Amino acid sequence: MRERLLAAEKVKSIEWRDGGLHLLDQRKLPMQECWLVCDSAVAVADAIRQMVVRGAPAIGISAAYGLVLGLKARLAAGGDWREALEADFQSLADSRPTAVNLFWALNRMRERLGRLKPGEDPLAVLEAEAIAIHDSDREANLTMAQFGVELIRKHKASPQNLLTHCNTGALATGGFGTALGVIRAAHLEGLVELVHADETRPWLQGSRLTAWELAGEGVPVSLNTDSAAAHLMKTKAITWVIVGADRITANGDVANKIGTYQLAVTAMHHGVRFMVVAPSSTIDMGLENGDDIPIEERAGQELLEFNGQRFAAEVEVFNPVFDVTPADLIDAIVTEKGVVERPNAEKMTELMSRKRLH
Numbered sequence: 639m640r641e642r643l644l645a646a647e648k649v650k651s652i653e654w655r656d657g658g659l660h661l662l663d664q665r666k667l668p669m670q671e672c673w674l675v676c677d678s679a680v681a682v683a684d685a686i687r688q689m690v691v692r693g694a695p696a697i698g699i700s701a702a703y704g705l706v707l708g709l710k711a712r713l714a715a716g717g718d719w720r721e722a723l724e725a726d727f728q729s730l731a732d733s734r735p736t737a738v739n740l741f742w743a744l745n746r747m748r749e750r751l752g753r754l755k756p757g758e759d760p761l762a763v764l765e766a767e768a769i770a771i772h773d774s775d776r777e778a779n780l781t782m783a784q785f786g787v788e789l790i791r792k793h794k795a796s797p798q799n800l801l802t803h804c805n806t807g808a809l810a811t812g813g814f815g816t817a818l819g820v821i822r823a824a825h826l827e828g829l830v831e832l833v834h835a836d837e838t839r840p841w842l843q844g845s846r847l848t849a850w851e852l853a854g855e856g857v858p859v860s861l862n863t864d865s866a867a868a869h870l871m872k873t874k875a876i877t878w879v880i881v882g883a884d885r886i887t888a889n890g891d892v893a894n895k896i897g898t899y900q901l902a903v904t905a906m907h908h909g910v911r912f913m914v915v916a917p918s919s920t921i922d923m924g925l926e927n928g929d930d931i932p933i934e935e936r937a938g939q940e941l942l943e944f945n946g947q948r949f950a951a952e953v954e955v956f957n958p959v960f961d962v963t964p965a966d967l968i969d970a971i972v973t974e975k976g977v978v979e980r981p982n983a984e985k986m987t988e989l990m991s992r993k994r995l996h
């Protein structure tokens with residue numbers, strides 16, 4: 639299967655070349671495919687904050703490259719580069735609060751700098767670490783896709799209807815995708831009748847990004863409003879809701895795009911299985927449960943206007959862009975380390991004790 643998945647990799651959203659970070663501007667998709675080149679840590683932090691690049695793993699990978707850009711500038715400026723680099727760590731850490739992959743990547747880069755040997759070139763070491771983070775995410779995507787397909791096939795080994803939320807594909811990761819990677823692989827294995835994609839208001843990751851990725855690869859996809867999801871689960875024989883994650887806590891609670899929690903409640907009511915797909919860089923064992931996950935609130939303009947055109951009345955806006963699904967509503971968490979069915983604290987601890995495969 640792995641060879642088929644590798645052959646199916648098409649879209650890339652992040653490219654590190656010529657000493658710069660090239661990002662496919664996801665604010666412009668699907669109408670325009672524009673690339674933005676970042677040449678500093680602050681530029682990468684801004685790109686994350688403005689969602690030029692988004693998606694938990696992609697945010698972490700971009701932040702790692704952002705640090706490389708920061709170190710390059712600090713070394714050129716002379717002086718105490720370690721002290722100066724703290725400002726870049728902070729800029730990147732302040733960019734978005736919920737996806738723990740950002741902090742996981744920054745900590746991994748900091749830890750690598752802490753192991754510098756005398757005579758090692760810090761820039762070469764840090765660049766290699768960022769590339770390793772990128773490559774390991776891509777590998778993890780492929781492994782998770784295989785685990786997810788096996789799980790789907792275990793319950794039903796014929797074409798079936800799936801529902802997904804937001805965008806968890808190549809645009810959100812270093813390669814094949816998390817939840818959308820499982821869905822892509824299920825399609826390649828003949829297990830997909832139709833993918834129902836929530837448009838995912840207000841930023842429309844579903845209608846603008848997921849629909850674009852799937853349609854571009856001939857995966858049968860139907861776009862629906864977020865509020866149609868319950869009706870679809872009631873009437874369209876959906877077997878799985880498959881979503882990504884931005885932060886999973888030690889007991890298996892999952893923060894993901896706003897609207898995920900209500901999908902999980904509805905899925906439980908309709909007997910639809912609920913799968914979360916995320917690399918272990920999304921798991922925050924430092925948080926006991928989801929109550930303490932920082933939930934990002936974005937500007938009200940995201941609800942009040944579209945493409946700068948206002949269409950809503952003059953009112954207050956509440957725009958949390960993530961919510962938390964309790965572990966007891968989740969059938970399976972699929973990671974590159976393995977699958978946890980009916981997640982709980984004990985099972986998450988055992989999962990995280992396993993050696994990383996990539």
Ligand SMILES: CSC[C@H]1O[C@H](OP(=O)(O)O)[C@H](O)[C@@H]1O
Pocket residue numbers: 692693694695803804805806807810811816817843881882883884894895896959
């Ligand atoms: C592969 S995880 C993607 C994850 O990130 C998305 O959020 P955003 O588009 O705001 O970065 C959403 O929560 C997805 O599930």
